[in-house]
Amino acid sequence: MGAPADDLDLIGRRTAQRTSVVRALIDHGGFVGARALHDELRTQGAPVGLNTVYRTLAALVDAGRADVVRDRGGERLFRHRPFPEHQHYLLCRACGLSAPVDSAAVETWAEHVARTSGFAEVEHTVELTGLCPQCRTT
Amino acid sequence: MGAPADDLDLIGRRTAQRTSVVRALIDHGGFVGARALHDELRTQGAPVGLNTVYRTLAALVDAGRADVVRDRGGERLFRHRPFPEHQHYLLCRACGLSAPVDSAAVETWAEHVARTSGFAEVEHTVELTGLCPQCRTT
DNA sequence: CTAGTAGTGACAATCGTTTCCATCTACGGT
DNA sequence: ACCGTAGATGGAAACGATTGTCACTACTAG
Ligand SMILES: [Mn+2]
Ligand SMILES: [Mn+2]
Ligand SMILES: [Zn+2]
Ligand SMILES: [Zn+2]
Numbered sequence: 001m002g003a004p005a006d007d008l009d010l011i012g013r014r015t016a017q018r019t020s021v022v023r024a025l026i027d028h029g030g031f032v033g034a035r036a037l038h039d040e041l042r043t044q045g046a047p048v049g050l051n052t053v054y055r056t057l058a059a060l061v062d063a064g065r066a067d068v069v070r071d072r073g074g075e076r077l078f079r080h081r082p083f084p085e086h087q088h089y090l091l092c093r094a095c096g097l098s099a100p101v102d103s104a105a106v107e108t109w110a111e112h113v114a115r116t117s118g119f120a121e122v123e124h125t126v127e128l129t130g131l132c133p134q135c136r137t138t
Numbered sequence: 139m140g141a142p143a144d145d146l147d148l149i150g151r152r153t154a155q156r157t158s159v160v161r162a163l164i165d166h167g168g169f170v171g172a173r174a175l176h177d178e179l180r181t182q183g184a185p186v187g188l189n190t191v192y193r194t195l196a197a198l199v200d201a202g203r204a205d206v207v208r209d210r211g212g213e214r215l216f217r218h219r220p221f222p223e224h225q226h227y228l229l230c231r232a233c234g235l236s237a238p239v240d241s242a243a244v245e246t247w248a249e250h251v252a253r254t255s256g257f258a259e260v261e262h263t264v265e266l267t268g269l270c271p272q273c274r275t276t
Numbered sequence: 277c278t279a280g281t282a283g284t285g286a287c288a289a290t291c292g293t294t295t296c297c298a299t300c301t302a303c304g305g306t
Numbered sequence: 307a308c309c310g311t312a313g314a315t316g317g318a319a320a321c322g323a324t325t326g327t328c329a330c331t332a333c334t335a336g
Contacts, residue, residue, distance in 0.1 A: 052314080076293085119230065124267075126264050128248065151281095153284080211323090
């Protein structure tokens with residue numbers, strides 16, 4: 001379990017709101033949008049301003065404690081990352097379930113491309129989406 | 139050179155506006171946003187409604203004649219794709235210059251993950267960004 | 277040529293996200 | 307424990323990209 005304490009120390013003052021946001025993100029267990037997290041906090045009786053949700057999530061991303069992906073509609077989805085290691089995910093387009101994937105091969109490939117391209121400060125975005133076992137009915 | 143004719147046949151009626159948009163996209167030579175393309179068309183004396191620019195680009199993407207990436211701000215950037223083969227790019231965060239990259243290794247990796255994951259209809263997004271030789275001046 | 281349908285574009289609406297700013301509060305001195 | 311203040315909060319307004327609406331236009335099949 002990633003203790004909220006660890007995360008909170010990295011992002012500034014320890015406020016009730018930030019504590020709530022971090023805990024809600026961890027509890028959620030997968031990728032969530034800021035809006036959805038804001039709703040969950042409100043229904044859980046720990047209302048936090050949407051603005052603060054955005055700021056806390058941004059701070060977590062800066063601190064390397066959260067990963068971000070863009071869903072089909074362009075919305076940013078956040079997921080808590082307990083370990084400092086860079087991660088990629090395979091996530092379900094229907095239910096949002098996410099599974100970390102072993103991306104060693106891609107990292108190697110990306111580094112190779114970076115070295116032989118002439119470009120500097122090369123970064124990569126790698127996202128896999130699909131339909132999880134539960135969701136592939138029809 | 140991809141002749142606009144080929145592309146226009148795939149997306150419906152042959153109108154002056156679509157012809158302009160397709161030609162402007164090809165002429166641009168790299169990734170462009172709808173807004174920027176709209177501006178270029180206006181300054182070139184071939185004004186087209188922004189809405190039509192969006193619709194034409196969407197049609198090209200549907201027809202597999204254009205690739206899309208999201209820039210940092212979430213804006214969608216489009217690039218004409220003369221060949222039907224799936225492509226990935228390395229693009230400059232400063233000037234927008236893009237270079238196709240050999241992604242065979244990633245395709246293999248993605249297929250492997252898909253087969254062993256239990257997920258169905260797995261799709262992938264792979265984008266590399268960096269600073270091109272011209273732009274890495276600090 | 278004409279009918280009929282697909283396309284156009286000005287405008288408004290949406291959606292996610294950011295900025296503003298007046299107010300509040302955590303917390304390192306004292 | 308008590309301040310003072312930099313940092314944090316949140317409601318409202320601003321923003322930028324994209325999509326919906328709908329009256330009008332113009333391809334194109336016949
Ligand atoms: Mn990676
Ligand atoms: Mn690919
Ligand atoms: Zn699912
Ligand atoms: Zn460049």
